[in-house]
Amino acid sequence: xxxxxxxxxxxxxxxxxxxxxxxxxxxxxxxxxxxxxxxxxxxxxxxxxxxxxxxxxxxxxxxxxxxxxxxxxxxxxxxxxxxxxxxxxxxxxxxxxxxxxxxxxxxxxxxxxxxxxxxxxxxxxxxxxxxxxxxxxxxxxxxxxxxxxxxxxxxxxxxxxxxxxxxxxxxxxxxxxxxxxxxxxxxxxxxxxxxxxxxxxxxxxxxxxxxxxxxxxxxxxxxxxxxxxxxxxxxxxxxxxxxxxxxxxxxxxxxxxxxxxxxxx
Amino acid sequence: xxxxxxxxxxxxxxxxxxxxxxxxxxxxxxxxxxxxxxxxxxxxxxxxxxxxxxxxxxxxxxxxxxxxxxxxxxxxxxxxxxxxxxxxxxxxxxxxxxxxxxxxxxxxxxxxxxxxxxxxxxxxxxxx
Numbered sequence: 001x002x003x004x005x006x007x008x009x010x011x012x013x014x015x016x017x018x019x020x021x022x023x024x025x026x027x028x029x030x031x032x033x034x035x036x037x038x039x040x041x042x043x044x045x046x047x048x049x050x051x052x053x054x055x056x057x058x059x060x061x062x063x064x065x066x067x068x069x070x071x072x073x074x075x076x077x078x079x080x081x082x083x084x085x086x087x088x089x090x091x092x093x094x095x096x097x098x099x100x101x102x103x104x105x106x107x108x109x110x111x112x113x114x115x116x117x118x119x120x121x122x123x124x125x126x127x128x129x130x131x132x133x134x135x136x137x138x139x140x141x142x143x144x145x146x147x148x149x150x151x152x153x154x155x156x157x158x159x160x161x162x163x164x165x166x167x168x169x170x171x172x173x174x175x176x177x178x179x180x181x182x183x184x185x186x187x188x189x190x191x192x193x194x195x196x197x198x199x200x201x202x203x204x205x206x207x208x209x210x211x212x213x214x215x216x217x218x219x220x221x222x223x224x225x226x227x228x229x230x231x232x233x234x235x236x237x238x239x240x241x242x243x244x245x246x247x248x249x250x251x252x253x254x255x256x257x258x259x260x261x262x263x264x265x
Numbered sequence: 266x267x268x269x270x271x272x273x274x275x276x277x278x279x280x281x282x283x284x285x286x287x288x289x290x291x292x293x294x295x296x297x298x299x300x301x302x303x304x305x306x307x308x309x310x311x312x313x314x315x316x317x318x319x320x321x322x323x324x325x326x327x328x329x330x331x332x333x334x335x336x337x338x339x340x341x342x343x344x345x346x347x348x349x350x351x352x353x354x355x356x357x358x359x360x361x362x363x364x365x366x367x368x369x370x371x372x373x374x375x376x377x378x379x380x381x382x383x384x385x386x387x388x389x390x391x392x393x
Contacts, residue, residue, distance in 0.1 A: 002323070004325060052327070093275070122373055139387055
């Protein structure tokens with residue numbers, strides 16, 4: 001089966017957030033040709049980098065390209081004391097599949113790795129995001145209820161701000177338009193539960209929200225954004241916001257370019 | 266680069282976020298559109314010859330660009346090689362739009378940004 005390996009290797013080495021990194025000793029898997037031979041288990045020290053649900057390993061820390069990749073989706077990770085001290089194993093459902101046995105430098109390192117890997121699935125991340133999405137909705141609702149003005153969400157001020165291009169300074173535009181291209185918030189590692197670098201001082205505006213999957217506006221979520229304003233408190237529809245912001249940016253950019261042409265600063 | 270192909274093949278058999286028969290063209294010169302079963306599972310897009318159990322290939326959807334091309338057509342390209350495009354011709358504009366939306370949301374990086382955003386918003390709103 002083909003894989004877009006060049007792109008995957010590029011992703012491994014680019015500056016997108018790394019969830020965890022460090023040296024681990026990796027058990028070398030050998031083919032046992034002769035059953036009666038006693039093979040000593042050997043380990044190779046490699047530099048490991050965890051990004052999302054992908055665990056890359058490099059021959060050396062400075063290596064420009066990964067040696068290998070372990071796709072972690074659906075894995076379980078467990079301690080593996082029998083092998084070596086500070087050893088843990090990554091296993092998959094498939095009974096016949098080999099396990100990856102890795103050895104950390106110490107107790108703390110081992111625990112950190114086990115924790116990071118056990119949270120590394122896309123599914124888990126999706127759950128967390130959905131949960132937060134719900135929390136945000138509830139926070140919005142209770143705030144709106146408090147203010148007794150159901151038409152205005154608490155963040156309508158920000159949204160109104162965005163919807164008037166004249167008010168928005170250009171450096172606030174998010175660079176996010178495309179999948180993974182953003183430089184927003186990705187400077188430096190963001191570890192699995194850490195707070196983000198807070199760029200909210202009037203600069204990076206929030207990126208689009210993820211879509212509601214089974215909301216009342218479910219079908220609407222899949223249709224393209226007519227450029228309706230995201231001011232509506234019901235717009236938690238991510239793809240709409242995403243498209244709307246995208247169009248907003250296009251308009252802003254065009255206006256800016258026109259101003260440049262006319263010689264205005 | 267080595268990778269655990271077995272697990273990737275197993276992933277390809279999981280329930281998909283989205284799946285459809287779509288005409289697909291590889292970025293190779295002289296490639297033609299071929300009917301493929303295209304299946305989105307987590308941040309991978311698998312493509313199969315129709316009626317085959319094992320995918321011909323997989324695309325990791327990180328640092329990629331999903332773009333609308335001409336009518337009914339969208340493309341996937343990767344940040345380091347933006348001219349190399351995987352093209353997909355859908356049956357309708359609507360199907361095309363749905364796939365574009367789904368693929369844009371299908372990266373771990375996208376979810377990470379959403380997480381950060383939500384946390385921020387909640388914090389601003391509730392002070393927690």
